[in-house]
Amino acid sequence: MAKRIEFSQTGGPEVLELSEFEPREPQAHEVRIANRAIGLNFIDIYFRTGLYPVSELPSGLGTEGAGVIEAVGEEVEDFKPGDRVAYAVGPLGAYATHHVLPAEKVIQLPDPIGFDQAAAAMLKGLTVQYLLRQVHDVKAGDTFLFHAAAGGVGLIACQWAKALGARLIGTVSSPQKAELAQRCGAWATINYTEENVVERVRELTEGAMCPAVYDSVGRDTWETSLDCLAPRGLLVSFGNASGPVEGVNLATLNKKGSLFVTRPGLAGYADTRERFEAMCRDLFEVMINDRVHINVARRFRLGEAGEAQQLLADRRTTGSTVLIP
Template sequence: MAKAIRISRTGGPEVLEYVDVEVGAPGPGQARVRHEAIGVNFIDVYFRSGLYPQPLPAGLGMEGAGVVEAIGEGVTEVAVGERVAYTGRPNGAYADVRNMPADILLRLPDAISFETGAAMMMQGLTVQYLFKRTTSLKAGDTILFHAAAGGVGLIAAQWARAIGVNMIGTVGSQAKAELALAHGCAHVINYNTENFVERVKEITGGKKVSVVYDSIGKDTFIGSLDCLRPLGLMVSFGNASGPVPDFSLGELASRGSLFITRPTLFSYAASRAELEEMAADLFAMVASGKVKIDVRQRYPLAEAARAHAELEGRTTTGSSVLLP
């Protein structure tokens, strides 16, 4: 029997159950992967809490790295014995071993460890599409990025530095500020001691920024709009503090004809070709050393509830992984 985390109801971290599961042979188009490491992401919290609904009972987790143990009929993307990493549906990565669609599996270069692979796929591919496709950043651009000391934020800071973008990051403590600066932020704002809107104006000499990347949601949304220069782009890609409140489109007009988007990774990586192109870009950045994946929390799979509690409590920095 394999072990896995399952939920039979939505709620807090206490609904996570560590249970025995049967894993049979992979079906057509599937591969069986034995995990060496599993990524923990805020989207897992959204599914657990019910913010993102799914049929119950269900598994959790959309990211992992391991070795292919078996393949089903028609699988050509990977072979038995290959090192792989992935992110994507269906949920179920919180497990020792699982059967899953082979078309989301990517061969993991030998130079990249399983822990790094598990921690970087969702967060790294997110930064790739945010910086290269949602809008194409160029050297000299100035952006605001909330939660700059989190897993996505630290990758974004390094990526921004590598391409010559001035990233202003927001954080919640002095320790997180130092971490974000060390990873490449040009400026850091502690939102618990400073008004981030006013500081952005000061840092930019009143010009404000061309793009805001906001994964916080409810608590920062209107302030983020106020940080944008006319014709600026608001990228709302998460809801860590709760869903964005209803607002009038007039809010965009009054601030200078702003643009807004609510992107998801899975829209940008909808085809195998797009996924492979994005992953190649990410793998190259990591292999070059320009982006280092900072795994700062490691939890046994059985302690997934603790991982969720600490993630929601904003006590984590960098990336977190579960270890089977």
């Protein structure tokens, strides 16, 4: 019998339940995937806690995974049973042994990339792709700040920035995380538990500050991020790990140097099949060419999803975490 994680009310990790279910047959334009690995992401916690609403309860959880196509619906021409595939954006329900989703949300997985690598890389890797290649097109010689540099997204960003010839300054919470981020390509790191981030950025940039700051932390780092920007710089706020940013005074952007702020998301950049495929090609290329190595630091059984999420929320993880069904 197939199994999945679901929750009937929002709350802490204890609301997650492992249940049995009968996978449905894919309808037209859909495929059913037998998952081999499932990605764990902060957005999953946002849905579980109610920060991001779900359409109905009980609800499944998770949007990212990799596996083998088990069945296809009518009018699906690009996939067949047995194909190795991966996905990052789609209906909730990836925390399961089987998942049905639109074929347009699925991509063929190149043979050199393993299932656990793909499950750990799709959402985080595509996030880094749109952050560094689209939201702000990072060029060789650029210097920018990236919060949570030792996390799953951060370690990919460190490597991708180095491959581009850019200088990434990463914030971390410990010497061990600093060492990991630097090993993955960070030009410099700032331990925010011991150093003043703004002052250290000013030293590293010789007073110029950064043309771009990438912030997935949210509420706790909002003011710091603004203060690290050069005049007319861009703050890319793409997460809420410490809580959502609220009560923003737009006049502050003027006062601090005519700054720009954007709040992007993967769905807004991979909004057509053509864009999604192009972003995946870019990601798979840097993975296959070993410019970006996906660090799968932890693996948990599907029934341990709550424990895995708590470790992520407590910032006690580095790299990526996957669930194995």
